[in-house]
Amino acid sequence: MENTFQNKILLSETTDQVRVDFYKKTYAHVAGGVLLFVLFEYLLLQSSAIVEFMLSMTQGYKWLIMLGGFMFITNYAESIALKSADKNMQYLAYVIYILAEAIIFVPLLYMAIVYTESYALIQQAAIVTLGLFVGISSVVFITKKDFSFLKSGLTVGFFIAMGLIVAGALFGFNLGLWFSVGMCLLAGGAILYQTSNLVNKYGTEDYIPAALGLFASLMLLFWYVLQIFMSRD
Template identity: 70%
Template sequence: MDHFQENEFQTRTLVSHLTDEEQVAFYKRTYAHVAGGVLVFILFEYLMLQSETLLNFSLSMLDGWRWLIMLGGFMLVTNYAESMALRTADKNKQYLAYGLYILAEAFIFLPMIYFAIAYTENFDLLNQAAIVTLALFTGLSAVVLITKKDFSFLRAGLTVGFFIAIGLILAGTLFGFNLGLWFSVGMCVLAAGSILYQTSNLVHKYSQDQYIPAALGLFAALMLLFWYVLRIFMSRD
């Protein structure tokens, strides 16, 4: 089994070794899947908002240790989905992993989306945050795809940053203090770094047939940025 997987890995062609036309086709396919993920996320979110039971349950998970349980569950689903998408060549399993991750994102976003709509009694806040997020995502992705620069060196810094962020979130939840605006700004910077890293992986890490796991990584970075951009918009007076 391991020997077969090793041979399969060796026969894969990295995107960086493809012709320009094949690279463009890979990028288009990947970003089409990211866009599809956003549409499925919106659909899941809409359906969840229609369920009073599911909405009330998600709101009840915001208190103290319950939020930590939900956050921990989300991290487990994230690790499982990313691992499944990367370790299998079966497209059905990759789509299943991607769909599972989108569903988890939709659920953890549910309370904040609900409050954002209630805050303005319309979708203005969500639309503003979405526009800013997409503009930043597009700009950062363009920098990597145009320059072809390898941002793999960001991995260590991102790992340390995420562990620090998790520690601060745990401390804030357990001891009841608000992390504030600057934490959200810092997380936006971390999310921006993640977008650079994930986009760099498109060029330097993934093979021609791995557009689904590539899309999952980009979608995860996009949603992280959207989460904290929306928090910043919601913190305004």
């Protein structure tokens, strides 16, 4: 995501204290997004009707419809967060995106719970995901390099991934463990790119769209780390 605000004060042009305050706000909003996701997920999983509906949508073209709807909501939320200077609208876009993530995660988390008869697998995947997220993000802050050059590669990678997902859904074949590993690498690249934008591209008031971008990359990584854990057992 790239910011489109006019006449913004770039974070890279401010003092160290302003940057530190911005980072604190951004990661606090990412943490808040994770907590809200957990709350939404808990409530959704309590409804057998929602769970059954989402499980019914995981096969063939139905899953493609779900993915299409999710991508539409993602683009809408990102557009509002980036283009609106109204903080209330930015928060609304962020909450809508978190809810969309929670809905699309319902079948995967339900299967992980049923498969192990506990939350152990989810907890393990969450810990690994958080560790990877912190480690990858730290690379940007430690090296202070601009990873915006990753944008083209990430775009191509996501298009290839979507093509494989569509093919798998239409023709009924399992993409397998190595696809999940590849998507984890792609998610890692997305985290590098989003964190680099955090340091080099955003303005001082862009902490909500910055948090949305990081949250999206974090959830993508969590999805495929959990897939790997489920295929392991």
